[in-house]
Amino acid sequence: MIIKDSHIPIYFQLEMEIKEIVKGLNPGDPISSEREFSEKYDISRMTVRQAINNLVNEGILVRKRGKGTFVAEQKVEQPLSGLTSFSEDMRSRGLKPLTKILSFQQISSDKNIAAKLKITEGVPVYEVSRLRLADESPMALEISYLPANIITDLTENTVHASLYEYIENELNLKISHATQTLESSLAQKSECSILQIEEGDPVLLIERFSYLQNGEAFEYVKSIYRGDRYKFVIDMKR
Amino acid sequence: MIIKDSHIPIYFQLEMEIKEIVKGLNPGDPISSEREFSEKYDISRMTVRQAINNLVNEGILVRKRGKGTFVAEQKVEQPLSGLTSFSEDMRSRGLKPLTKILSFQQISSDKNIAAKLKITEGVPVYEVSRLRLADESPMALEISYLPANIITDLTENTVHASLYEYIENELNLKISHATQTLESSLAQKSECSILQIEEGDPVLLIERFSYLQNGEAFEYVKSIYRGDRYKFVIDMKR
DNA sequence: TATAACTAGATGTCTATACCAGTTATCTTA
DNA sequence: TAAGATAACTGGTATAGACATCTAGTTATA
Structure with a gap:
């Protein structure tokens, strides 16, 4: 659910929403298209893009041009020094x-x-x-x-x-x-x-x-x- | 110089332009404001923001709300650090x-x-x-x-x-x-x-x-x- | 039958505009 | 003079719409 006149930005609320959706999906699964999110929540497509862009930068989603946006494969975390004890x-x-x-x-x-x-x-x-x-x-x-x-x-x-x-x-x-x-x-x-x-x-x-x-x-x-x-x-x- | 009807996206050309500018600056120095870039190159401010966003994500710039956008402090990243070829x-x-x-x-x-x-x-x-x-x-x-x-x-x-x-x-x-x-x-x-x-x-x-x-x-x-x-x-x- | 053209739908790029929210310096007023 | 209001900047959020480009199917054609 997205609240329009909240002090929390819409794109941020949508990020949370998508994170929840992703929890129920497997790596490689597609999420809804940008236009679908835009229509479903009655928000601008650019706002949807902002939310998705952030999640892509976080390594949670992957965009594939012409195909859609997908749940990313599991991210590998690297220890600080490079050497594992x-x-x-x-x-x-x-x-x-x-x-x-x-x-x-x-x-x-x-x-x-x-x-x-x-x-x-x-x-x-x-x-x-x-x-x-x-x-x-x-x-x-x-x-x-x-x-x-x-x-x-x-x-x-x-x-x-x-x-x-x-x-x-x-x-x-x-x-x-x-x-x-x-x-x-x-x-x-x-x-x-x-x-x-x-x-x-x-x-x-x-x-x-x-x-x-x-x-x-x-x-x-x-x-x-x-x-x-x-x-x-x-x-x-x- | 930015070429409008090039196959290279404007935001990408601007990224290159800003990277050049940054080379002549020191960490902590401010770059031109979004509106200044927008007017100087006659492009939309949103396009300027896309370029700057990418450079922020690359760790080259930092934004400070109400103050401006600045050259980031030294990058921590080192190419494949530690390993000698x-x-x-x-x-x-x-x-x-x-x-x-x-x-x-x-x-x-x-x-x-x-x-x-x-x-x-x-x-x-x-x-x-x-x-x-x-x-x-x-x-x-x-x-x-x-x-x-x-x-x-x-x-x-x-x-x-x-x-x-x-x-x-x-x-x-x-x-x-x-x-x-x-x-x-x-x-x-x-x-x-x-x-x-x-x-x-x-x-x-x-x-x-x-x-x-x-x-x-x-x-x-x-x-x-x-x-x-x-x-x-x-x-x-x- | 194989190939080319089309089409629907996806993300990518870009515009012009509006208003919100911090920051800073200046101007006004008590 | 000191405190507060204001103006003029900054980046942040959000909109609606246009066209480009890529993908994958479907359809038309040679």
Whole structure:
């Protein structure tokens, strides 16, 4: 029902009306033509067009010249950063995500870690090992290294809650960007038992370097994902 | 300059005109009022509004009721942000990238392709096979499928030049976003000879779905990368 | 029978006009 | 001088009608 002398614009009322109609239709179904709406509600065709245009811009309808206006196919929503987190990803597939912290300790950086974080060998770093599970079954092993002189007073609880919030809100550091590399490899003996796979099975190796706004690396993460069970998803906006 | 009896709609010509004007302005600057454009080009104000509406929807302008229309602040959008292309990636590592088109043909979509692109089985699609090389040695095999009813009149040259430019500028379609999945797997016999690897070697499987603004998928790409030589890189801005 | 022409109906473009509703500066008045 | 009214802008909403162009059927023709 459309009320003509309401303070709510007619085109807006019609938008609501059409949204209701669309609820009872399937993607691809046609809606009434512009002239039909115009006559049915006794409003101008241009006003009908305004309502439909807005719904087209919202991705609810699709116009096809000469044919009509149709209910759009389901819209795909993209997560903010472009990268879906493990937890989101698992949940979207109907699996229950769980993260177990296997170890948390402060160690002296060896040559390899020091090179990755571009710090001097021997500078203390936090080492955090995590096991990622989906529906109780292991999906990935993650080992993170964080320089203890930048990320100060880190605790196991903080790591388990939200590391990034701690860095930005408690330490007042500004996170700038991260670089992630993915590569396909074969499982090594040492990783097999914990991921419950066989030597030579396909695995996805992911390395992430995270940087502060001053250019310092504050995190190096090396992950091993089961290749047979995990797909990495990226959404890209244009 | 606006040509009235052109086959190009007046509002579209005006959009171009305003885009040029905006180039010489700074974010926050006002543009002429709707009535001024209307008088200057001797066109209806409603036509001016249609042009401005489109530019507002594109995020180029913002309207402020009672005040005027202004150049929008910087656009957040970045073309397919975060993903470095194969060519860029190779060059940054000092390798010479090369893409060879192995085959280009129009075929009838089978059940699998039709399902991926959400079209009816049998609808014709273009199939493009590409071999990606770095310093003469094969790195990846890419097979793309594009519905021939959406991406019309595709030629091998277009594919080899810039497909996305063709879609946006020649076909006047709007690219919205893409979803990419990566997974680790083992090489199958059929892929071995062309990639010069052994059966069971690690490979990176990448699937990409690209979508238009109306929600239709216009591209499905399946790629197989050599796991021993290729790393996939993602940069993330916060 | 195959093809071309027509037709009905859909969206697309465009006009000219009217009035509504915020915003701002100026002008009037107490 | 300060407060309020007013005028002159801005974009927002809405109308009625005209013609263009595309689509899909139907009809007429070669």
